[in-house]
Amino acid sequence: MKINNAFLQWAIDGADPKTGQKEWEDRMVALRRENVQKPVVFIGTGTCGLGAGAAFTLEKIRQYLEKNAIDADIVEVGCIGLCVEEPLVDVQLPGRCRLMGKTITQDKVDEFLKAVFAGETPKGLTLAQFKTDGLEPWDGVKFQDEHPFFGPQTRWVLRNCGVINPASLEEYLARDGYRGLKKVLSTMSGEAVCKEIEQSGLRGRGGGGFPTGMKWKFAFAQKDPQKYLVCNADEGDPGAFMDRAVIEGDPHRLLEGMAIAAYAIGADKGYIYIRAEYPLAIERLKHAIAEAEANNLLGEKILGTDFSLKMIIKMGAGAFVCGEETALIHSMEGERGEPTVKPPFPAESGYLGKPTNVNNVETYANVPVIFLKGPEWFSSIGTEKSKGTKVFALAGKINNVGLIEVPMGITLREIIYEIGGGIKGGKKFKAMQTGGPSGGCLVEKHLDTPIDYENLSAAGSMMGSGGMIVLDEDDCMVSVAKYYLEFTVEESCGKCVPCRVGNKRLHETLEKICEGKGTEEDLPYLKNLSNVIKDTSLCGLGQTSPNPVLSTMEYFWDEYVAHVTTRTCPSGKCKALMTYTIDPAKCTGCTLCARNCPVDAIAGEKREPHVIDQTKCIRCGACYDKCKFSAINVQ
Amino acid sequence: MSTTTTSITAGVKEILSAHPEAKRDSLIPILQEIQEKQGFLSREAVVEVGKALNLPVSKIYGVATFYNQFRFAPQGKYHIQVCRGTACHVKGSAAVLDSLKRELKIDSGETTRDGLFSLEVVACIGACGLAPVINIDGNFHANLTSQKIPGIVNQYRKQG
Numbered sequence: 184m185k186i187n188n189a190f191l192q193w194a195i196d197g198a199d200p201k202t203g204q205k206e207w208e209d210r211m212v213a214l215r216r217e218n219v220q221k222p223v224v225f226i227g228t229g230t231c232g233l234g235a236g237a238a239f240t241l242e243k244i245r246q247y248l249e250k251n252a253i254d255a256d257i258v259e260v261g262c263i264g265l266c267v268e269e270p271l272v273d274v275q276l277p278g279r280c281r282l283m284g285k286t287i288t289q290d291k292v293d294e295f296l297k298a299v300f301a302g303e304t305p306k307g308l309t310l311a312q313f314k315t316d317g318l319e320p321w322d323g324v325k326f327q328d329e330h331p332f333f334g335p336q337t338r339w340v341l342r343n344c345g346v347i348n349p350a351s352l353e354e355y356l357a358r359d360g361y362r363g364l365k366k367v368l369s370t371m372s373g374e375a376v377c378k379e380i381e382q383s384g385l386r387g388r389g390g391g392g393f394p395t396g397m398k399w400k401f402a403f404a405q406k407d408p409q410k411y412l413v414c415n416a417d418e419g420d421p422g423a424f425m426d427r428a429v430i431e432g433d434p435h436r437l438l439e440g441m442a443i444a445a446y447a448i449g450a451d452k453g454y455i456y457i458r459a460e461y462p463l464a465i466e467r468l469k470h471a472i473a474e475a476e477a478n479n480l481l482g483e484k485i486l487g488t489d490f491s492l493k494m495i496i497k498m499g500a501g502a503f504v505c506g507e508e509t510a511l512i513h514s515m516e517g518e519r520g521e522p523t524v525k526p527p528f529p530a531e532s533g534y535l536g537k538p539t540n541v542n543n544v545e546t547y548a549n550v551p552v553i554f555l556k557g558p559e560w561f562s563s564i565g566t567e568k569s570k571g572t573k574v575f576a577l578a579g580k581i582n583n584v585g586l587i588e589v590p591m592g593i594t595l596r597e598i599i600y601e602i603g604g605g606i607k608g609g610k611k612f613k614a615m616q617t618g619g620p621s622g623g624c625l626v627e628k629h630l631d632t633p634i635d636y637e638n639l640s641a642a643g644s645m646m647g648s649g650g651m652i653v654l655d656e657d658d659c660m661v662s663v664a665k666y667y668l669e670f671t672v673e674e675s676c677g678k679c680v681p682c683r684v685g686n687k688r689l690h691e692t693l694e695k696i697c698e699g700k701g702t703e704e705d706l707p708y709l710k711n712l713s714n715v716i717k718d719t720s721l722c723g724l725g726q727t728s729p730n731p732v733l734s735t736m737e738y739f740w741d742e743y744v745a746h747v748t749t750r751t752c753p754s755g756k757c758k759a760l761m762t763y764t765i766d767p768a769k770c771t772g773c774t775l776c777a778r779n780c781p782v783d784a785i786a787g788e789k790r791e792p793h794v795i796d797q798t799k800c801i802r803c804g805a806c807y808d809k810c811k812f813s814a815i816n817v818q
Numbered sequence: 819m820s821t822t823t824t825s826i827t828a829g830v831k832e833i834l835s836a837h838p839e840a841k842r843d844s845l846i847p848i849l850q851e852i853q854e855k856q857g858f859l860s861r862e863a864v865v866e867v868g869k870a871l872n873l874p875v876s877k878i879y880g881v882a883t884f885y886n887q888f889r890f891a892p893q894g895k896y897h898i899q900v901c902r903g904t905a906c907h908v909k910g911s912a913a914v915l916d917s918l919k920r921e922l923k924i925d926s927g928e929t930t931r932d933g934l935f936s937l938e939v940v941a942c943i944g945a946c947g948l949a950p951v952i953n954i955d956g957n958f959h960a961n962l963t964s965q966k967i968p969g970i971v972n973q974y975r976k977q978g
């Protein structure tokens with residue numbers, strides 16, 4: 184855990200080959216894996232990897248290496264982003280480029296490793312390879328920057344995720360880690376740090392997009408000698424996992440960013456408020472904090488200066504509203520996580536009544552590179568008012584489900600059709616929901632709009648924390664709105680009436696419409712009520728919760744109308760509006776449907792046409808999916 | 819689970835002794851530790867915490883019931899978490915949940931009478947690439963359909 188101090192100092196001063204010893208140089212090459220002495224097998228054991236069976240794969244890899252007496256290192260890494268191809272296993276052999284394998288489930292380990300250790304490309308099991316000068320590439324494998332998923336990305340925040348061992352401070356150091364902090368502590372005042380952040384144009388990645396430099400300045404200007412720094416790692420959007428991946432894959436980047444921020448505003452305690460549902464991320468954080476403290480990069484008198492910072496982990500207890508900063512602070516204080524009116528802003532009166540700066544994980548993770556490369560460099564990417572990159576969690580009806588980082592200003596089309604590999608099953612794109620339960624949807628006409636904070640708001644959606652859910656022609660937009668409202672009703676803290684009661688009424692009305700009991704009057708009612716809730720709710724949850732309704736109504740008005748007039752669901756999703764019947768002319772009486780019906784609603788003799796008992800049928804669609812003769816009709 | 823009242827209280831006391839000067843802001847961490855060790859928050863445990871922190875029991879329930887994480891009844895032998903995150907939703911998690919409820923004859927947040935299964939709805943568990951997913955005691959079951967549910971449940975039933 185304790186790293187040779189002279190080596191550490193040399194590394195954070197920029198690892199200049201002229202001042203380093205030979206031994207340090209070699210160590211650097213090894214840590215950066217510019218080449219390796221013996222084979223290294225990397226396996227992604229982030230939550231998504233484990234979900235796909237990475238633990239079994241790992242066990243198989245161990246067995247294989249042992250059985251074949253191969254001397255190799257095994258390194259567990261975080262998520263590189265292509266979740267749908269998990270388990271991801273990379274191998275780097277001495278003198279050769281790092282080869283990325285895909286979907287290496289336990290049964291494929293032998294085949295994959297056998298080919299790799301024989302120096303041959305394992306057919307059908309590779310994703311890409313890293314490009315490293317001087318190393319021999321693999322035949323027939325694309326380089327990462329030519330790969331459709333990785334090529335168009337700009338990975339700053341995720342640069343190390345899935346590449347380095349998150350449990351090794353040394354590996355982070357070898358990739359310019361803590362150089363930003365060193366520079367700040369040795370050459371800059373707190374005020375100057377705030378100013379550079381302001382110049383960089385960095386804006387909050389937690390949803391609102393508030394300019395980070397301004398926020399820090401505000402906290403800096405407070406006179407109270409006791410200030411706190413808080414990292415919001417609550418990640419409550421039910422379709423987002425960016426923050427988790429950053430913490431699991433590169434925890435020191437967050438810690439370094441927080442240390443710089445704490446120095447800038449003058450805080451000596453840093454709290455990370457993280458969801459208890461992220462056990463692996465919490466474990467990795469704990470380890471990283473301990474390692475940074477052991478090497479004087481956190482804790483007392485950091486790097487020999489007068490600046491001290493104690494890092495403390497606070498586990499959230501599962502409440503979406505606790506992502507709102509005032510609610511988060513109340514939760515940290517041991518209260519119910521209910522928001523309070525701003526002002527006062529946390530910067531004036533936050534945790535325990537003291538000035539407190541709250542930022543999102545990704546916001547802090549952007550900070551180190553700004554001091555490494557300068558604010559101009561950072562602001563060279565992006566649109567006029569949105570600088571840098573944004574990490575998105577891409578999911579839903581898309582081929583490449585995963586985590587991506589793209590420059591601000593990229594278009595939806597590039598994200599969906601290049602990086603995302605298009606819509607699943609060749610279906611037609613219908614909408615992309617961004618901003619989770621607070622956001623709205625983007626549709627076909629937005630495909631070529633550059634994505635930034637302004638354009639998303641103008642389209643009636645929002646950047647949010649970065650969840651992107653792709654919907655195809657089979658999705659019913661009324662029921663998508665209903666899904667989000669179900670979530671907000673559940674998560675509303677109940678403190679103010681418009682949100683507590685209003686959202687419930689919204690949800691009931693949507694439910695009624697989806698059950699085919701809606702009327703035309705319901706539509707203007709939904710609209711009015713939505714606007715009232717937006718205008719009168721106390722906190723951001725209520726102020727944004729009707730967005731999914733308003734935005735789907737704006738772009739898919741016809742669908743709402745169909746539900747309430749002809750009582751049909753154009754995408755065939757709303758169960759209550761469907762009837763399943765069997766076409767006696769096509770039914771061969773094979774009994775397959777009857778055997779698959781979960782509620783025994785289908786009756787009929789063998790080789791005789793079957794019938795569905797409508798009073799029993801729960802409209803699950805199983806018979807429709809199973810019938811080999813297209814004899815089941817849906818209406 | 820046959821944890822007796824005295825052993826619950828003793829366990830809580832032990833946890834509290836690790837927080838000697840606990841103040842209000844330690845309440846949630848203490849409750850989390852108790853749940854982690856004892857599986858749920860029993861009345862006895864809550865009373866004990868109230869005494870130690872000098873807080874009314876009603877206040878503690880006020881906080882504990884606010885958060886989704888806290889449970890007030892023991893879990894089943896197999897704890898099933900159903901992801902209802904957005905990615906799982908658009909791939910049909912509602913049908914999966916319905917099927918589980920039908921199969922187990924309980925609602926989410928409940929435990930079956932034989933104490934074998936408990937059911938919980940959670941938001942994104944980070945395996946969206948495998949949607950829809952459920953997690954049974956740390957094991958993921960991926961790409962589910964409602965038809966696959968009875969088989970999975972029976973597999974656990976057989977293990978008893």
Ligand SMILES: Cc1cc2nc3c(=O)[nH]c(=O)nc-3n(C[C@H](O)[C@H](O)[C@H](O)COP(=O)(O)O)c2cc1C
Nearest residue numbers: 387388389415418419506507508542543546723724
């Ligand atoms: C209902 C609600 C939920 C929120 N959830 C989160 C969250 O999960 N993570 C987050 O960083 N910010 C969340 N926010 C935004 C925070 O209130 C706050 O603006 C943010 O943490 C500030 O950090 P930033 O400036 O770095 O974005 C949420 C806001 C609201 C109203």
Ligand code: SF4
Nearest residue numbers: 676678679682722725
């Ligand atoms: S808007 Fe909703 S979540 Fe926010 S304070 Fe009001 S009731 Fe609570």
Ligand code: SF4
Nearest residue numbers: 780800801803804806
């Ligand atoms: S839709 Fe489902 S419940 Fe209805 S008949 Fe078909 S299989 Fe049975």
Ligand code: FES
Nearest residue numbers: 901903906942945
């Ligand atoms: S939405 Fe289910 S795992 Fe993400």
